[in-house]
Amino acid sequence: MAFSIAAQAQQEDKETVVDSLEKVSQAILPAQKGKFFNSLSKTFGMQDFTIDEKPKIAFRRSLILPGWGQITNNQSWLAPIIWLAAAGDYMFGIRQNNLRYKLYLGHYAKATYLSRSLIFDQDGAALPTTTPIYLQLKPKEKSQIFDIDRSVFYLMTSDSTFATVTPTCSDCSQKDLKAIEQFQLNKVFSEEEAANLDLRGPYNTTTFENAKNQYRRYKQLSMILLGAGWLMQALQANVAAHLQTFDMSDDLSFSIRPAGPATFGTQANGLSLSIVFK
Template sequence: MRNWIACSSFSILFLSISIFLYAPTPGQSQQLNNSLSSQFRSFSADTDIRYKNLKFANDTTSKRVNADLPDPTNVLYKSMIIPGWGQIVNNQAWKVPIVYATLGGLGYYSVHLTKKYHDYRAAYYNLNPDTPDDLRFGSTPSYIPESANLNEVRDLRNQVRNNRDLVYVGIVLAYGLNIIDAYVFAHMRSFDVSKDLSMRPRVKPAVMAQSNMPGITLSIDLITK
């Protein structure tokens, strides 16, 4: 038991002397901290330079790829001025007949419904005994008999008017879809959607923007095979 206590005391004494002899002084600790801080700043500066060079290279490549493509904002304005103009700029002239067929069909149908609405409105006014016989909205059309039920004429007038209003909404939507289609396709033309694409993930060290602490970043590149 005494031998075990003596060995333990000797071990503790030896460790204490070792720590005292090899422990760094305050000056050495400060020098060590300065060295680590300098290495970290050098690592941060090198990472920042590589990030800027990579960003510059990507911007240059993007500008070179998109140099021959139309500006999406310019396409947007052209589609707003003349329907189908944006599709022509995007080399999609085959869509122009669809745009004008839709707008033309809806426009023609709205004119037809407007005419019918005017006919039923005139008939309802002329057949109503409470209104004077002055043909304010014109004469009653020949396809509406004088003996027609007044309530039915009123219901038909309201129905035709509602259908005409819905057609007006369809014209606005078709015009808006023409603009959206040209604008979105102008943006998407710069994307490579071919089948010869593969993904290459990359993990690299980086510096956090807010806390200036080291970290890692994960990026996935789409490259041509």
């Protein structure tokens, strides 16, 4: 009987705790939800914000869109500088290095197939792994320089004929080199004809591997710089907003004046330092 009463009391205590937690969550969650949407509406300009809220609003806006925080701080002249810096990092850092990485990745894949004796001549014989590799570094059309579909990759066969490398399947793309099992040669011109072209070489697999790894690191570094710059401009907007809202009135000051405090019933001469914070 006593055990039953104790168990019932324990169950009632649990129900009381659960009810209390539910009431607290019902009171807190709507407040937190309302605070979140209130902050969001101020960030996007749907509600006015106070001068004290300006630093965090400028910080959030700069994280969403670089330069927005500077515009909020009436520093609109900084926004075009930030946009040009971001565009330059993408165009000349991320994009160009990514194109070069893809180009040398394609060359590296073809050179790897050659080293595995998976490139065949028109008679079906596998080319020697020591077959010299040449590149045409200046295609006739400048638009082809970083086009992996038209990467100019030549092999010099035993009869001194330069040939391009094409996949054996007719419906596969050179972009998906991993799906290609074999390559074959497409003879294009002789050594005498190649003398009039800008051919460089010979190259090897290691050269292309180092090149692709180098441009991949450059691309990753450019992405890191873009992220760091994004964060720095947001911090700049926050600091600038703090400086604009900093109180420089006379209430924030300190003064030194004579004082004669009582010490053990006697008067003592001295100075007092008074610092006033608002």
